[in-house]
Amino acid sequence: MMKEINKGTQALWAGEKDQLVHGATQVPVVHSVSFGYDDMDEWYEVAVGNKTGHIYGRNTNPTVQAFEDKVKTLEEAEAATSFSTGMAAISNTLGTFLFPGDRIVSIKDTYGGTNKIFTEFLPKQHVDVELCETGNHEAIEEEVAKGCKVLYLETPTNPTVKITDIERMVKAGHDVGALVIIDNTFATPINQNPIELGVDLVIHSATKFLGGHADALGGVVCGREELVEQIYHYREINGATLDPMAAYLLLRGMKTLHLRIGRQNENAQKIAEYLKTVDMVDDVFYPGLEEHPGHDIAKKQMRGFGGMLSFSVKGGIDTVRHLLPKLQFANRAANLGAVETIVGPARTTSHVECTPEERAAMGIPEGLIRYSAGIEDIDDLIADLEQAFASLPENMLAK
Numbered sequence: 001m002m003k004e005i006n007k008g009t010q011a012l013w014a015g016e017k018d019q020l021v022h023g024a025t026q027v028p029v030v031h032s033v034s035f036g037y038d039d040m041d042e043w044y045e046v047a048v049g050n051k052t053g054h055i056y057g058r059n060t061n062p063t064v065q066a067f068e069d070k071v072k073t074l075e076e077a078e079a080a081t082s083f084s085t086g087m088a089a090i091s092n093t094l095g096t097f098l099f100p101g102d103r104i105v106s107i108k109d110t111y112g113g114t115n116k117i118f119t120e121f122l123p124k125q126h127v128d129v130e131l132c133e134t135g136n137h138e139a140i141e142e143e144v145a146k147g148c149k150v151l152y153l154e155t156p157t158n159p160t161v162k163i164t165d166i167e168r169m170v171k172a173g174h175d176v177g178a179l180v181i182i183d184n185t186f187a188t189p190i191n192q193n194p195i196e197l198g199v200d201l202v203i204h205s206a207t208k209f210l211g212g213h214a215d216a217l218g219g220v221v222c223g224r225e226e227l228v229e230q231i232y233h234y235r236e237i238n239g240a241t242l243d244p245m246a247a248y249l250l251l252r253g254m255k256t257l258h259l260r261i262g263r264q265n266e267n268a269q270k271i272a273e274y275l276k277t278v279d280m281v282d283d284v285f286y287p288g289l290e291e292h293p294g295h296d297i298a299k300k301q302m303r304g305f306g307g308m309l310s311f312s313v314k315g316g317i318d319t320v321r322h323l324l325p326k327l328q329f330a331n332r333a334a335n336l337g338a339v340e341t342i343v344g345p346a347r348t349t350s351h352v353e354c355t356p357e358e359r360a361a362m363g364i365p366e367g368l369i370r371y372s373a374g375i376e377d378i379d380d381l382i383a384d385l386e387q388a389f390a391s392l393p394e395n396m397l398a399k
């Protein structure tokens, strides 16, 4: 038996071989919308799926396939299918399996867009949605035990990086025959492989850490062939297809996934430890900190604690207004998971769709800052935060 290939090697080599042509060492961007056949019988066999090949770009494309195959390998999955965005991956997956009268159980702290699907769109389709307190495993188990078609998880969550015990939730879900789906965007396959823990479907916003360079949108779902096939069919008809150029950029970004994530894990840990020493900081949320309520579970199910953290500052949004523009090495932007550090208030980024009351109910203070650690030199990132805190006006420090 061949030795198991490590993630770093997979990030470079997996998924590419079948798409290389003319001796190229890199996957080409195939922009062709359709694929032609002189042999009518061969065309027919490919069209009905008896033979591998490509027919039309909304369905499949060689560059897109290389991207799907790479993610599939990194996530230890049988199959993967991709989408134009992470939200398309989420909405198409839910659309494939949920029908009027069905019930889904999830948590309150899912990504803002996902939360909108749960609170705005699914109820209109007469799907019953139950959102439990994130991290309250008993409450989730109780709701799941009442019966549900889907148990939908996200861990770590956005923006307070709460942790859910994946194996425990898989057991609860499978006991009632539910499909267990997880958004693994924050962890990435370098830090966490939910399929190994029994999860049925793993979703990524490839826009974030997978691509890693904030220059391409994309989404992907991995899991068992029989499930992914159904999602693929829903997507090929509904049309939220990943563009080949975006697939190429994501593929290229993924070659350094293991290097970037290793560095981002380290930087986030050091930033979190530094922030704990700052007077103006009320709270630091990072699963790599021993006092984080999810630390032990995270240690059990993750190989690294990830590049995302958040912290709240004294003086709330007024302090945020002064502090963030002073940072020299951070983009003030809505995305996350890029090579550059990115900061933003949660009220403007992950939870902009919520009212202040909704945010308060979710435990998201108006002065909460989401921090996506980049791959910069850590000394420069800490010095940058130091000078930004030092520049706060006297009257703010007094608060």
Ligand SMILES: *Cc1c(COP(=O)(O)O)cnc(C)c1O
Pocket (backbone or CB within 6 Å): 085, 086, 087, 088, 111, 113, 154, 158, 183, 185, 186, 205, 206, 207, 208, 217, 218, 219
């Ligand atoms: C960004 C994000 C999404 C949505 O992805 P898009 O590519 O922006 O559509 C979903 N889940 C999580 C956790 C995210 O961070």
